[in-house]
Amino acid sequence: MSLWGMAIDVDRCTGCQACVIACKQENNVPFSTPEQADKGRHIAWIYIQTEIEGEFPDINIRFRPMLCQHCERPPCVVVCPTGATYKNDEGIVAQVYPRCIGCRYCANGCPYAVKTFNYDEPVWPERMKASMNEDVSVRYKGVIEKCTFCSHRLIHAREKAAVEGRELQEEDYQPACVETCPANAMVFGDLENPHSKVSQWNQDPRAEYLLEGLGTRPKVTYLKGGV
C-alpha cells in the first residue's frame, strides 16, 4: 500500500498556469465564463494563488499552486452527511459525485477553500468537447468537485503494471499537473517510500504545510524560503 503525496517548490514556480490548463484538460473541469468568475463560481481543481510579500519597492511575489491538500485528517470527510467525500486507503480524498447531495457542508468545513460547487450546468466550448477525457466522469449541476490527485491514472497505472507483471513504479502514476510543470516545481509519489522524490523533497528545511497548526496533516507540502 502506498500513501500518495505531493511536494511543490514555491520558489521554483513561475506562475505559468500550465498545471491549471493540464488539470482542466485531464479532468474535464468545466469551462467558466467571465460572468461566473465574477460571481466567485469558477471551478478549478488547481489554481495559482499570487502572494505578495513586503512593501513596495521591496516586494517579493510568489506563486502558490493551490489544490486539495488531501489531508490525513480531512475536515471535509467527517462532516459529509452521506459519505460522498471520503479518504481511501492510499490517502487520496475523493468525491463520489452520484452520492453528493450538494449541501456544501464539506466546502464550508475545508480550511483551504479548495472544494468547488457546480452552481450551473457545466459547459465546454466545442473545441474542448472534442478532447474530453473519457476516464473521468463529468460532473453536473448541484454537486461538489475537487482535485483527486488524478486517481483515474492510478487505476490505469496499476492495471498496466499488473499486465506487465511488475511492481507499480513512481513514474507510472503522476498527476497531470506534475507531469506538465515546465519548471519542475512539483513532484508526486509515495510518502511511505523514503527514497521517493516527494519524500526527499519533504526533507528540505524549506518544507512546510499549509495551516499546519490545524492538525489536518496535509499530504501536499510547500517548499518555500528562497528569495
Added chain:
Amino acid sequence: MNLDSQKALKEDRPIISPIFTTGRGYYIVTGLLLAVCLWALFAYIWQLRYGLSVTGLNRPVYWGIYITNFVFFIGVSHAGTLISAILRLTNAEWRRPITRMAEVITVLVLFFGVGNVLLDLGRPDRALYVIQHGNFTSPLLWDVTAISVYLTASLIYLYIPMIPDLAILRDVSNGWRKKIYRALAVGFTSTDKQRRRLERAIAIMAIMVIPIAISVHTVVSWVFAMTITPMWHSTIFGPYFVVGAIFSGIAALITAMVILRRVYHLEDYLRPIHFNNLGLLLLVMSLLWLYFTFAEYLTVWYGQKPYELPIFWAKVTGEYAPYFWTMFVTCFVIPFAILARKKTRTITGTLVASISVNIGMWLERFTIVVPSLSNPRLPVEMAQYSPTWVEWSLMAGFFAAFILLYMLFTKLFPIISIWEIREGREIGVSETVERLKTYLPGEIKEEGSA
C-alpha cells in the same frame, strides 16, 4: 371536570366560534398569503431549473439565507413545546390559554426549518441519501435525527392535550367535521380512567420534550461549532443557540398571541397579565442573550487569533456592521428599554419588543452564518454575497406558508385548550389556594377577614 360539550359551547364560545364561523378578512388574508406562496413556488421551480446559480451564493460563501432561515425557524420552534412544557410542569396557572398556540408554532415551524435545508441542497432529489447512506460523523445527520425526534415528540405533545377538545368538537359538530373529530378523539368520553391516562401522558411528554428541545438546538449549533471554521468553532455555541432559540421562540409566541387575541376577540382569555409574564420572560432571555453574545465576542477579541479577527472586525466595524449593530439594538436595546419598565410592558409594548427580537434573532443567525464564510483563512478570490430575488421570494413564501397553515389550524382546532381553561376554573382555583396554604407558616386567615 366533566365533558359537557354543550356547556363548553356556552362558556367558551369565543374559543369555539372561530372554528365554525369565518369572516371575509380571513379569506382576503388567505388569498394574499396564497399569492405569496405561489410566487415562492415559481421561484423554487426557477431554482430547480437553473440550479443554485440563481442564488447569490458563491465560493467561499456556500451558505446564505436558506441556512440562516433554517437556524431561525428551528429556533422559533422552541416557542412552543419548551415553554409550554416548562409552564405545565411548574404548574403556572396562567399558562392555560397559551400552551396550545405555542405548541402549534413548534410543530409547523419545524417543517419550514427542514424545508430550508432542502432548498439549500444542490441535489434535493437525493435528500434521502442522508438516511440511506448516512455518515454518522456528520453533524448534519445528528440534526436529521434530533429534528425527527423533536417533530415526533412535538406532534404527540400537541395532539394528546387536544384529545378532550376534539371530543367536545365531535359532540357539537356534524358532517365531515364530525367524522374527523370522531376519528381524532379516539373515543374519549372523559371517564376517570381516561382522564388519569391523559394526564399521565401529558406529564410524561412534558418532561421528555424538554431535553429533546434542548438537544435539537444544540445540535443545530454543532453544525457550525463542529467545523474548524473561525468563529463557528466555539464551545459555547450549544447553549448560546438554545438561549437564542428560546428568546426568539417567546417573541414569536407573543406576536402570535397579540394577533390571535385581536382577530378572534380573545381579550377575555389573553389578558395583560399573560403579556406581562411572557414579557418578563422575554426580558430575562434578552439579558441572557446579551451575556452570551458578550462572552463570545469578548473572548474572540481578547484572544486576537489571526484567523478570527478579520471575521470579528467584519462584524463589528466592517461590511457586516449594519447587521451586527441592528441585531444588538433589536435583540437588546429595544426589548430591554420596553420590557424593563412596568409602564411599557403592555400588550403593545411586548408586541413591539417581540417583533424587534424576531428581526434581531434573524440577523443574529445571519451574522453567524455568513461573515465566517466570507473571511476564509486563506486568500480566495472573493465575491460578495447578496441574496437574490429567488432567495428572498422563498423566504417570504415560507413565512407566508407558515402563517397560512397556522390560520388553517385555527379553523380546524381550538387554538386555546377548552378543557384546560375549564379545568382552571373548576379545579385550578381551589387547588392553587390549597397549594398556597401549604407554602405558608402559621394560621391562614379565612377569606374576607383580611
